[in-house]
Amino acid sequence: MTQAPSLPLTGLKIVELGHYIAAPFATRLLADLGAEVIKVEPPGGDPVRGWGSSVDGNAVWFSVHGRNKLSVTLDLKKPEDRARLVALLKRADALIENFRAGYLERIGLGPDVLHAENPRLVIGRISGYGQDGPYRDKPAFGAIGEAMGGLRHLTANPGQTEYPPPRCGVSISDDLAGMYCAMAVIAACWQVKGDPTAKGRVVDVDLVSSVFSLMEGMLPEYGLFGWVRQPQGAAIKTAAPTNTYPCADGKWLCVAGNSDLIFKRLMAAIGQPAMAADPRFATNAGRCENVAELDAAIADWTRTQPAAEAEAILEAAEVPCSRLFDMADCANDPHFRDRGWVMEVADPLLGQVLHPAAPFRFDGVSPQAMVRWPGVGAGAHNDKVFAALERGETTPLSA
Amino acid sequence: MTQAPSLPLTGLKIVELGHYIAAPFATRLLADLGAEVIKVEPPGGDPVRGWGSSVDGNAVWFSVHGRNKLSVTLDLKKPEDRARLVALLKRADALIENFRAGYLERIGLGPDVLHAENPRLVIGRISGYGQDGPYRDKPAFGAIGEAMGGLRHLTANPGQTEYPPPRCGVSISDDLAGMYCAMAVIAACWQVKGDPTAKGRVVDVDLVSSVFSLMEGMLPEYGLFGWVRQPQGAAIKTAAPTNTYPCADGKWLCVAGNSDLIFKRLMAAIGQPAMAADPRFATNAGRCENVAELDAAIADWTRTQPAAEAEAILEAAEVPCSRLFDMADCANDPHFRDRGWVMEVADPLLGQVLHPAAPFRFDGVSPQAMVRWPGVGAGAHNDKVFAALERGETTPLSA
Numbered sequence: 001m002t003q004a005p006s007l008p009l010t011g012l013k014i015v016e017l018g019h020y021i022a023a024p025f026a027t028r029l030l031a032d033l034g035a036e037v038i039k040v041e042p043p044g045g046d047p048v049r050g051w052g053s054s055v056d057g058n059a060v061w062f063s064v065h066g067r068n069k070l071s072v073t074l075d076l077k078k079p080e081d082r083a084r085l086v087a088l089l090k091r092a093d094a095l096i097e098n099f100r101a102g103y104l105e106r107i108g109l110g111p112d113v114l115h116a117e118n119p120r121l122v123i124g125r126i127s128g129y130g131q132d133g134p135y136r137d138k139p140a141f142g143a144i145g146e147a148m149g150g151l152r153h154l155t156a157n158p159g160q161t162e163y164p165p166p167r168c169g170v171s172i173s174d175d176l177a178g179m180y181c182a183m184a185v186i187a188a189c190w191q192v193k194g195d196p197t198a199k200g201r202v203v204d205v206d207l208v209s210s211v212f213s214l215m216e217g218m219l220p221e222y223g224l225f226g227w228v229r230q231p232q233g234a235a236i237k238t239a240a241p242t243n244t245y246p247c248a249d250g251k252w253l254c255v256a257g258n259s260d261l262i263f264k265r266l267m268a269a270i271g272q273p274a275m276a277a278d279p280r281f282a283t284n285a286g287r288c289e290n291v292a293e294l295d296a297a298i299a300d301w302t303r304t305q306p307a308a309e310a311e312a313i314l315e316a317a318e319v320p321c322s323r324l325f326d327m328a329d330c331a332n333d334p335h336f337r338d339r340g341w342v343m344e345v346a347d348p349l350l351g352q353v354l355h356p357a358a359p360f361r362f363d364g365v366s367p368q369a370m371v372r373w374p375g376v377g378a379g380a381h382n383d384k385v386f387a388a389l390e391r392g393e394t395t396p397l398s399a
Numbered sequence: 400m401t402q403a404p405s406l407p408l409t410g411l412k413i414v415e416l417g418h419y420i421a422a423p424f425a426t427r428l429l430a431d432l433g434a435e436v437i438k439v440e441p442p443g444g445d446p447v448r449g450w451g452s453s454v455d456g457n458a459v460w461f462s463v464h465g466r467n468k469l470s471v472t473l474d475l476k477k478p479e480d481r482a483r484l485v486a487l488l489k490r491a492d493a494l495i496e497n498f499r500a501g502y503l504e505r506i507g508l509g510p511d512v513l514h515a516e517n518p519r520l521v522i523g524r525i526s527g528y529g530q531d532g533p534y535r536d537k538p539a540f541g542a543i544g545e546a547m548g549g550l551r552h553l554t555a556n557p558g559q560t561e562y563p564p565p566r567c568g569v570s571i572s573d574d575l576a577g578m579y580c581a582m583a584v585i586a587a588c589w590q591v592k593g594d595p596t597a598k599g600r601v602v603d604v605d606l607v608s609s610v611f612s613l614m615e616g617m618l619p620e621y622g623l624f625g626w627v628r629q630p631q632g633a634a635i636k637t638a639a640p641t642n643t644y645p646c647a648d649g650k651w652l653c654v655a656g657n658s659d660l661i662f663k664r665l666m667a668a669i670g671q672p673a674m675a676a677d678p679r680f681a682t683n684a685g686r687c688e689n690v691a692e693l694d695a696a697i698a699d700w701t702r703t704q705p706a707a708e709a710e711a712i713l714e715a716a717e718v719p720c721s722r723l724f725d726m727a728d729c730a731n732d733p734h735f736r737d738r739g740w741v742m743e744v745a746d747p748l749l750g751q752v753l754h755p756a757a758p759f760r761f762d763g764v765s766p767q768a769m770v771r772w773p774g775v776g777a778g779a780h781n782d783k784v785f786a787a788l789e790r791g792e793t794t795p796l797s798a
Contacts, residue, residue, distance in 0.1 A: 064618070151567060152723045155566070169555075190411070238450070252564060331621050339605075360580070
């Protein structure tokens with residue numbers, strides 16, 4: 001019944017035909033989970049390698065974005081390289097791609113062709129709007145996915161007109177689509193595994209409906225009552241007090257004081273015992289009605305304290321709160337270090353770098369063991385992979 | 400080689416011990432994928448059933464949040480109900496829970512106990528800060544996960560002090576943790592399937608590092624150079640022009656005009672042919688240097704048009720753009736309807752309601768077929784499930 005702790009997807013073989021964020025993020029998660037991922041790049045490499053800062057031409061982000069993957073370069077305009085891709089796909093369990101919808105078909109490598117070669121291949125496809133429908137051929141940008149999916153409308157302060165509603169700060173639509181594609185591809189591989197008659201599925205994931213999937217009860221509420229959810233800033237309309245408050249050092253403190261007991265501790269901690277005892281504020285409903293008065297009292301107090309000190313005072317009073325962590329806060333936090341969420345990795349291209357942990361942990365496997373190697377240069381594994389292909393080897397490869 | 404199109408996780412059996420968002424969202428995704436999900440609720444039901452609007456006491460959101468799941472009620476304080484839970488887990492492939500870290504152990508149902516009963520059970524656990532580390536026992540709120548994970552710091556307009564950085568508008572840290580847990584649990588089930596010696600894994604997912612996982616290259620850049628990424632509002636510092644612009648009707652238009660060719664089309668469309676031809680703006684680097692001038696010119700034009708008309712003009716010029724869709728825009732958009740992202744579902748508790756599609760599609764299965772039934776009342780399947788348990792049946796159940 002016992003076995004050595006291993007990563008769960010050890011033995012699963014994935015080919016990535018990805019660029020930029022969505023498909024490469026999907027395969028990075030699968031690689032963190034233990035799958036063999038062979039990233040197929042054009043001869044010049046994935047253009048994401050040109051993004052952000054670099055050391056000697058090696059992109060810093062790619063150390064994380066490409067970790068645990070093998071990289072080969074192929075020129076899909078050349079028949080012999082397309083044949084090599086097909087050979088790679090014949091030994092694979094799944095393909096993940098994020099070309100524009102229909103591109104694979106145009107280069108003669110649509111799902112029908114690939115399934116004729118490997119009927120059990122799972123094909124995960126990520127596009128802006130999906131593989132069909134009236135907007136299929138529109139160019140896809142992450143920002144458009146956020147706007148159309150309903151998120152950007154909500155990420156705003158009501159009544160604020162001087163500044164636009166901000167991005168949430170990261171490429172969230174690409175990330176979500178990558179996560180859904182990874183999830184759905186593993187599910188399809190689960191279906192195929194152990195069933196000799198099973199056929200590989202085609203999985204269709206898009207940016208817009210990945211964002212739209214997070215809209216909670218807003219769609220049925222619109223359908224039943226015609227309600228259109230409006231932005232609520234940093235507050236939540238149905239719970240009070242929960243908001244983000246300005247501190248003396250220009251930083252912000254997020255406070256979740258919206259349970260009856262926590263509320264009393266919060267008001268005592270900020271020197272407002274009378275408000276803690278006021279029957280108008282005894283229930284969440286009453287606090288929601290009088291939220292402006294509560295927010296003003298809390299902000300009056302936070303403005304007198306630097307964020308870290310206000311946080312320490314409220315923590316001592318057992319009030320859930322957090323200053324808004326920036327990357328220095330994350331990198332130096334004792335819990336982040338203790339849990340291995342921030343770890344040191346030796347990167348031959350960059351030197352000693354910090355990597356974030358995989359966002360899931362498995363019993364018996366340390367976060368460090370889930371980073372088997374950092375991202376490599378484009379084509380670093382051409383010799384190794386193509387030699388294994390020529391020998392007809394099908395066992396999973398590693399760096 | 401052929402088989403009737405089916406959902407990929409058909410046959411997989413999941414028990415949910417969840418409340419609020421994270422674990423129930425994880426199991427909703429698994430249920431959309433075809434798994435049997437039995438949601439175990441306390442006698443009063445998951446408190447999320449009290450959130451938001453309702454019809455005759457039935458929460459509107461729960462029609463979506465609980466769809467494709469069976470519901471049973473158990474009082475885990477009673478030994479006979481704990482025994483029923485164990486019987487459910489003996490026939491299951493996986494458990495997903497989001498109690499506070501350590502709660503399962505305190506009620507005598509920790510992983511060791513459960514694995515003694517069912518060694519192959521995969522146990523997915525979602526908590527605020529993880530199952531160990533110095534912050535393990537702090538209370539977890541979604542807002543705190545967003546703040547500590549680094550997202551709230553970025554979701555802001557630089558220099559804006561009058562309003563706090565907004566929430567991104569949805570419970571993003573719970574959603575991300577739920578998605579990662581679903582993904583990791585399927586991976587662990589893949590490992591167990593077909594291997595008679597395999598043991599079920601314990602999967603540890605937390606809110607904070609789920610958010611932190613989206614921080615792109617920011618952690619290695621901080622480690623190498625000491626750089627701390629600051630909020631960039633609706634713009635992206637390294638690409639121009641891409642921003643969100645105010646329109647005549649008070650709405651906003653998101654525009655991604657940051658490639659050389661799209662930029663020229665954009666400037667021509669807004670009546671600025673001289674700027675389209677200006678060599679200062681010929682490259683992205685030049686445009687980034689002069690982004691204030693470009694943003695001002697674009698905003699001067701968008702202010703003269705309602706958002707929908709500005710969008711139509713730029714679309715005709717093949718410039719990627721989108722007004723910020725609210726729920727009415729999503730619900731009535733032809734592509735959303737054509738793709739089945741918005742669909743009509745007959746709900747016995749609510750009447751005709753709108754449901755969002757599952758965020759992944761599989762060949763041969765329509766989005767409609769992935770919604771097998773809407774969310775049911777707490778304990779609606781007590782009789783059915785407990786009778787099957789007593790008969791020792793292990794085949795998957797449906798509503």
